[in-house]
Amino acid sequence: MAHHSRPGVGHTPTLQSSAAVAGQKRPYDSSISHSSDRNGAASQKRPTPRHHAPNALNGRPTGELPRLTASRIEYADGSVTRATPSEYSQRQAFAATPTSTVDPLLSLSHPAYGLPRQLVANFAALGIKAIYPWQKQCLLGPGLLQGEKNLVYSAPTGGGKSLVADVLMLKRVLQDRDAKALLVLPYVALVQEKVRWLRNIVSGISRDELGPRPPENQPRLWARRADKDTVRVVGFFGGSKVRATWADFDIAVCTIEKANSLVNAAIEDCSVSTLQAVVLDECHMIDDGYRGYLLELMATKLLCLGQPVQIIAMSATLTNIDLLKNWLHGHSYETHYRPVPIEEHLVHNGNAYPAGTTASLLKAVAHLDTRSQFSEPGVQPVRTIKPSAHREFKDPVMNAVVALANETVRAGYGVLVFSSSRAGCESDAVLISRVLPTFAEADPAIQEKRLDLLGDLRSLATGLDVKLEQTIPVGVAFHRKSAGLTTEERELVANAYDQGVLKVCVATCSLAAGINLPARRVILHNARMGRDLVGPAMLRQMRGRAGRKGKDEVGETYLCCRQTDLEDVVDLMHADIPQLESCLISDxxxxxxxxxxxxxxxxxxxxxxxxxxxxxxxxxxxxxxxxxxxxxxxxxxxxxxxxxxxxxxxxxxxxTLLGKAIVASSLDPEDGIFIHNELKQALQAFVMDGEIHVLYNFTPVHDLGGVSVNWRVFWHEMQQLDESGFRVMGFLGLRPATVNQMLHGGTLKERTPEEKGIARRYHRFYLALQLRDLCNETPIHRVAQKYDMPRGSVQSLAQTCQGFAAGMIKFCQTMGWGAMAAALDHFSDRLKAGARSDLLALAKITFVKSRTARIFWDNGFKTVASVANADPKELLPILMQARPSKVRLAERDEQKVMDKLLAKAKIIADSANRLWQIEMQRDLDEE
Structure with a gap:
């Protein structure tokens, strides 16, 4: 393998020095002994160490991947170090930013905000000890703190916009024992993250301090709750185990669909009178025709109520903010303040150009001709990434991505790399991992944490992804939303990156809007999502992830593009964010x-x-x-x-009854017609001696999760069906001959509504086969292998179907089809548990699902009471059996695993105890 004469692995750090991104970074000089050559580059003094991968025998790294060398990066003057501080230095730009000692209103404890002391203390404990001047100005806008005025505001990603909404929402909730609030977010990951944040914020706040209780002869909602004196935060999203009940929360953090459903139910039963505040985060999605239009439906209903509900709408990418202001009859506020400024670059053909202003960018690109000598000073590249001798890095875009990521990590910082596809994420992660310091070079404390991460991933029911096993030891992972990794895997990767255990996270662009993971440097491996260019708003979201408040002095973005995309990318970077508009009549x-x-x-x-x-x-x-x-x-x-x-x-x-059923189940009218016809047919001939017919009715009719039918698998599974399964196919009009025809290259016609309906039934039946396996305790990764799908897609399908199943149950209940609703409800519980009927009670226990529940059952723990009365140490052998990986570990690592399992056993016992107490109380009530 060819190598550079000046290996990139020994470069002096070129990023501005400051505190590490997360955790403690090892000083660079202690890891690599080097001396500077005449250009300031460092030359290697010792042999390149081997890359290590985990050893199945003892959990320690062993083995190797061929090492590569990242290309050298030089500044315009030929140096690899910055001669002077960045013009974006935070110290220079924000030296005059006032503090709470200069301006008392920058402290949340100021009487003007009227916040409880415990709430202020909770904010401080989470690092928010003072607010920015723009936040003060926004909060003190006319009538906002009093809840008399709605608010629409825009602030850059990372500019602190969420805090304003949190303060206003909590003000409304804490001013009245019965007050409720909704916080609406577009993605499940954001909902889960926000629930954790808000629970920390309201921890320890007693409602006894907030005013007198209502008279005993006028019981209100809080009086029916055991936790009436606390602020309860609950997350609602498709596939969640929580059933939307208005009386059981104070703050509901919801996806768009769940929020709209909650508001509909509350208006219908008149409980909406307790609603005091609604926060619409990422409100620019209101013109997303697929699902964002539900925001407009919901907000308009609130505007029609004869009661004050404070609506707080925010986004980082709003252009025509006046439209929203006028619509919501609110106050508006805009700021471009960002506590960590961003340096932006365009990388083309190995050269990085400053993209700080549109004018300089366009001027630069006008001269980006291979024949040009860049004679004008304004178009000189600020940095040059030297070509690589490695065939893996012959592509200048790939070479730039790897070199820039390598430089960031070796300076001790974190980097986010956005790739255009799932396969691209894996490829980028593996190539970057091959140029970084090896596992052996890492700080011992980081080594242990990376081994712990590998152990946690290996202990999941899905096992450890092969490529993550290669990349994690050197601090690299990929994070693919919904498609490749399961939710548990993505959470572990995100947490490890956030804590500095991982230094590089490679993701698809959906991560930019789906979770909050900032970095010192953001690298875009071209500006495409699949084949299409990302939009201006998504581009801003990705670039906005650069810079960590409190840990970086500056954020950096590098958009790497190839020659064929250059003109389009320039137009994209120059483009304004599209104006918001209603899409209610676009369809x-x-x-x-x-x-x-x-x-x-x-x-x-x-x-x-x-x-x-x-x-x-x-x-x-x-x-x-x-x-x-x-x-x-x-x-x-x-x-x-x-x-x-x-x-x-x-x-x-x-x-009509049908119209009410469609609204109760959150269906679109057109899908409602299809579902009504399907269920009417099922009522006439419902196959109850098998599972397929019930599970078929759980499969979505519109959003089929992007799952295409593998007709070879369909044919094979059809051959294994029993007589009950074939009867279901017959009732649905599905013909084995058609499946055989498709197996040999045929196509399903979808020209007429009837043909489209038939095609939809084949697709739904294929998904029902997967649900059948999941309900019968087949692990997700086995189902993924069987149907040739990513594990995350199988899990996402199951979660989507859980949410759809809840809608189908409501549909049947509203139509008066009680027996059908009961049958669907039973199988909905099985789908959530991933288990057969005998395990449903056990599967309610935290951490006891599917395979683990079966192992508990087989070991004699067949009831919740038996688990509740067990000593946690008695549960250890069972949890050992439930571990999917039977690797032999070193003694120290084995003890760490046992400690973790004991902690898990205690949580299981506590959860079982709570469930058992509820069961006993229910029995007493029935007596």
């Missing part, structure tokens, strides 16, 4: 759903109230009135034709 089905919802929950029962609702939409502030009216009339006619609503002689509106 008529959306306005149709909006009208059906408000009629079903009786928010609009007359033409006057319906017109009032339409006039309060964002659509009414941005579209032609005649066009709106035309769409409303057409949608009302369609809803009548579909038999979802009836219209009286006096122009009164009422939802």
């Amino acid at each position: 008529q089905r959306r306005i149709r759903r909006a009208l059906l919802e408000i009629i079903a929950i009786r928010l609009a029962t007359s033409r006057e109230s319906l017109d009032d609702y339409v006039s309060r939409t964002m659509l009414a502030h941005s579209a032609d009135p005649d066009s709106i009216q035309e769409n409303v009339e057409a949608s009302l006619a369609d809803l009548q034709k579909m038999e979802f609503i009836t219209v009286g002689d006096d122009d009164s509106f009422e939802a």
Whole structure:
């Protein structure tokens, strides 16, 4: 293997020195002995160590991958070190930023904010001891702290925008024992992260301090709760085990769909009167036609209520903020403040150009011609990445990505690399890992933490991913949302990166909006998501991850692009973020759903109230009135034709039973028709001597998770069906001959609605086969292998189907189909547990799911009471059996594993105790 004459592994750090990104970084000079050559580069003094991978025998690294050398990076003057401090130095830019000693209003303890002392202390414990001047100005806007005014505001990613919403929301919740708030986020990962954050924020706050209790003869919601004097934060999202109950939370952190469903239910049963605040985070998604339009539906309903509900909308990528301000009748605020400034670069053909301003970027690109000598000073590259002799790095974009990541890590900082595909994530992670310091060179404390991470990943039911096993020992991992890794794997990787155990995280661009993982340097391995260029808003989200508050003085972004993309990338970087606009009539089905919802929950029962609702939409502030009216009339006619609503002689509106069922189950009207027909057919001939027919009804009808049918697998599984399964196929109109035809290259016709319905049934049946395996305790990774799907996709499918199943149960309950609802409910519990019926009780215990529950059962722990009465040490042998990996570990590592399992056993015993007490109380109540 060829190597450079000046190995990149010995470069002097070129990033500004400051505290490590996370944890304690080992001083660079102690890890590599070097001397400087005439250009300031360091030359290696010892042989390149071998890369280590984990050893199955003792959990320690062994083996090797061929080592590579990252390319040398030089500044314009030929040096590899920065001669002078960055012009973006935080000390220079923010030396005049006032503190709370200069401006008392920058302290959250100031009486102007009226926050409880415990809440202020909790913020301080989490590192928020003072607020920024812009946050002060925003919070003190007219009527905001009093809840009298709505708020729309925009601040850069990392600028502290969430704190403003948290303060306003908590003010509303803490001012009244019954007050409730909704915080709406677009992604499940963000919901889970926010729940953990808010629970820490409200920890220890007693509602006894917040005012007198209501009179005993006027019991209110809190009086029915055992934890009435605490602030309860609950997360609601598709596939979560929590069933949305308005009375059981004070702050609900929800995905968009769950929030809309909660508001519908609360308006219908009149419990919405306790709602005091709604936070719409990432509100720029309101013009996302696929799901963001639900934000507009929900917010418009709140505007129609005859009660004050403070709406707080925020985003890092808002352009026409005045539209939202006018729509919500609120106060608006914009800031471009960022505590950690960002240096931005465009990397092309091995040269990095400053992209600090649009003008300089365009000027630079105008001269990016291979024949140009870059004669103008303004277009000189600030850095040059030398070509590589390694064939793996012949592509200049790949070479730049690896060299820039290597430089960041060797200076002791963290780096995020955004790749365009799942396969690209793995490839980038492996190549970067081959140029970094080896496991043996890492600080002993970091070595132990990386081994612990490998152990935690290996102990998961899915086992350890082979490529993560290669890359984690040198501090590199990939994080693929939903597709490749399971939720548990992604959480472990994200936490390890956040703590500095991992230095490089390679992700698809969905991570930029899906989780909060900042870095000193962000590298974009081109600006594409698959084949398509990312949009300006997504690009800003990715670049906004650069810079860690309190740990970095500056953030850096490097967008690496190839010649064929250069013009498009420049246009992208130059492009303004698109103006927000309503998408209710961009697809008529959306306005149709909006009208059906408000009629079903009786928010609009007359033409006057319906017109009032339409006039309060964002659509009414941005579209032609005649066009709106035309769409409303057409949608009302369609809803009548579909038999979802009836219209009286006096122009009164009422939802039919079917219309109410569709709204209760959160279905779109068109999907509701399909589901209604499917369930009606099932009621006439429901196959109860097997599982497939029930599970078929759990599979989504619209969002099928991007899962394509593997017809070879379909054919094989069809051959294994029993008589019950073949009867289900017959009732659904699925023909073995068609499956055989597809196996040999045929195609399903989807030209007519009937043909589309048949194609959808084949797809749903294929998904039902996977659910059948999951319900029968087949581990996720086995199902993934069997159906040739990523493990994360199988898990995501199961979670999506759990949420859809809840909707189907509500549909049947509303229609009065109680027996069908009961059957679906039972199998919904099995799907959540990933287990057969006999394990459902055990599967409610924390950490006891599927395979683990079966091992408990086989060892005599067949009831919750038996687990609750066991000593945690009695559970250790069972948890040892449940470990998926039977590797032999060194004595010290074995003891660490035993300590972790004992801690897990205690949590299991405590959880079983709580469940047992609930069961005993229920038995007493029934007596």
